[in-house]
Amino acid sequence: MVLQAPTVPEIAKSAVARAIIDLNAALGGSKVSVEPETLAQFANDDSDVLGRMPDVVVIAESARDIATTLRVAQQTGVYVTPRAAGTGRTGGATCVGGGIVLVTTGLASIKSIDRRNLLATVQPGVILADLQRAVEAEGLFYPPDPSSLDTCTLGGNVAENAGGPRAFKYGVTGDYVLGLDAIVMDGTELSIGRKTPKGVTGYDMTSLLVGSEGTLAAFSELTLRLLPKPDELETVVATFDSVRDAAAGVASIVAAGLTPRCIELLDDQALACVRRDGAAIDARARAMLLIEIDGSNISPVVERIGNALSSMSGCREVLTAKDEAERERLWSARRQLSRSIRKTAKHKLSEDVVVPRTEIVHLLEKVEAACGALSVRHLAYGHAGDGNLHVNFLWDDDSERPNVDKAIDQLMRDAIALGGTLSGEHGIGVSKAQYLPLEQSDALIALQRRVKDAFDPRGLLNPGKIFPRVGHTGC
Template sequence: MRPLLARLRSAVGDDAVLADEDVTAAYRRDMMPLAPAGKPAAVVLPADAGQVCRVVRTCADAGVPIVVRGAGSGLSGAANAVDGCVVLVTTRMDRIVEIDPDNRLAVVEPGVVNLDLRTAVERHGLFYPPDPSSYDWCTIGGNLATNAGGLCCVKYGVTTDSVLGLDVVLATGELLRTGRRTVKGVAGYDLTRLFVGSEGTLGVITRATLALRPLPQAPMTLVATFTTTRQAGDAVGRVVRAGVVPSLMEIMDRTCVEAVERHLRTDLGGGAALLVCQSDAGGEAALRELAAVAKACEAAGAELVHSTDDPAEGRDLLTARRSVLPALEAYGSWLTDDVCVPRDRIADLIVGCEGIADDTGLRIAVLGHAGDGNMHPTIVYDPATQEAAARLAFDRILDLGLELGGTITGEHGVGKIKQDWLARELGPVGLRVHRDIKHALDPTGLFNPTSMLPA
């Protein structure tokens, strides 16, 4: 490896190449505990697109695979190293290059932290909508690679809905620019959307042009509790049929509620399920939206419906939602799944997960984005004695999601943990087309060779 390390140091500088195994071990995996991870030969931290191009050419010449990594907040193993690879970390490329209020766009490098971008554009009265739960430390590059979503997806969509264009380093070391800065544009294939969600298998994103929105008004918040899961599912359907599109609509099952109540030492009203909704429409429009949501919840049999226009109270209610995973750590290690089902099947998914929990003897908490059906059943287990049971429960949840007409991932991606499930969902023709695209852009399998597509 000495000649390779020498060339990498020449490309990015001595301090940007890490080869000590005790140091590189920290870059082996993301937050998915069950996904395989290899031992990298080196970790490089380029500072700009030119250095990325040189790293890619160096690795291509040496026949050494590249795995691209951001902050490591992923939940599918997509950024996990393979043996002998170079892990290319984009966190040093962290400049907000431009904020253009007139055209409502920002140009950023991949290492920019999601929350830092949101804070920066707010100073201009603008808003960047995608908000994954790890928004305070995940990076835009990782969000782009996995097409991340978040709590606001029901109204504003996922990451790809906010992307106008990309700069991408290809397997040849060339820099490709996709998309445009204009609001409209249909020239050529939509290459931008091809790279968003490709999990580092097609190229290295080095810059993104992102669409911004006017800063919403302070949201009004509603919380509703239900004595049965079916009632909560019915309420979601009634909200959809009423034509209301809240800026946020989250669901937590009984297991989540009990864990959060214990963790935060608060009372969320108990019940079998809890809905939290927000409207950022402002003024009378927000009042009308939440009144319609309240009516839907009451018609579905809600035990309690409470609305507030107090921003602090609203933040407290969202803190309860965002605290589910830390709260579950009191019971053991957690493993979060990610399935998206039609909104009228949310209750079926929660009930089905209760059955899987009974069968496996594991605690399974279900939370998620009720507005778009993207659920995160989270398995609590002891890694020393229950890993096999956790893997079984994980797979059974994916199977259940497909049976309910859903998809194996709504926002976390395929990575190294769901490849066989992707093949099942796509079918042979869809899988062949994916492989054809991969081969056309990366014929030697340079980028992330063991992620997303099954062998």
């Protein structure tokens, strides 16, 4: 834990005691816990944000449990933090003000897969990989694929508008959410959005709630769009002499009008981690692209990508995965990369800035220059097709921390200066709240605060998230 959570106004102990009594009376003891081990289990997410112990945890099993919990929080004036699997990377589900943590992983049923309308209706606690397996068994496809897919939930994905490698071709979670049932602080359940492919009735409230990081409402059901499952799939690995060459490779694929579903880039240090984990990658390579192509009759596309890359100077080798086992090995190494990097330093902070893909090289040069001047260890990998890079900062000794903070601050400024954005997929949460004014004007932040007030007038739902504390009041 390397980031302190913001201080939010203290809740009165008597209010918390009242909330616990009311929750027990309304939900029964089996769903409400004040056991220290349970409180500790749900205090933090997978970010570096140091949270605070909740006072009570509710394990909801139904929409009614969620509504009851929010209503009790509202009536007693106690904070409530929605939480799913806790794999979030920016402290979105970290409890920063005490009070109630509302866990929604107990709502874990795939209610229907509708082949004819290409729809799935799911509860928010369904694990992403479980939905993917279920729809693929029906010949269908749900593309969003954050690397945490074996553990994260669809509710968490929608709340963060999660992305993944396939976003290059297929977009992010929000592109697949047609509608949702959302419960607001007074316990009202709202049916938002639609079940039809088209629909423009009223404001696009679905889009507002997608990516709202648990600060506006809690979801109890999601209606998701599906696609037919692609017939064919190939994975291509291209190795390069430098990350600059690899980035040029991305540009050449896009310029040739080719649309693989993923173009992932790994720099020298990221590649070293993948090798340490057993992936057999040419020891002389200094960067790699992991590319995946899907669709029908894809051989000509695979060939064109191979030709485009291998004709470039700086490209060492282009290989196609021999079989499903080799494909899975490569992707598994990529999915484990974040955890592998964690083993290489005592501390790491991982960012997820996005720049126009033509600016990737410039961003990497700026990171190199800033980290060189500040003597900060770093590496980068990510969804290069989207310009979305995970720049990781690594350190072992606390004395290095001030320079790491300077390097992160510079990264944020550089990303914005290059026409990019602070976060491609992890959200703002606690970790990036202080940088929000770099990208958004005071007027825009103030407008979003008023939207937040309309949903949550007492500022009790997931406090301390998204909005910077300095210069702005209450959240």
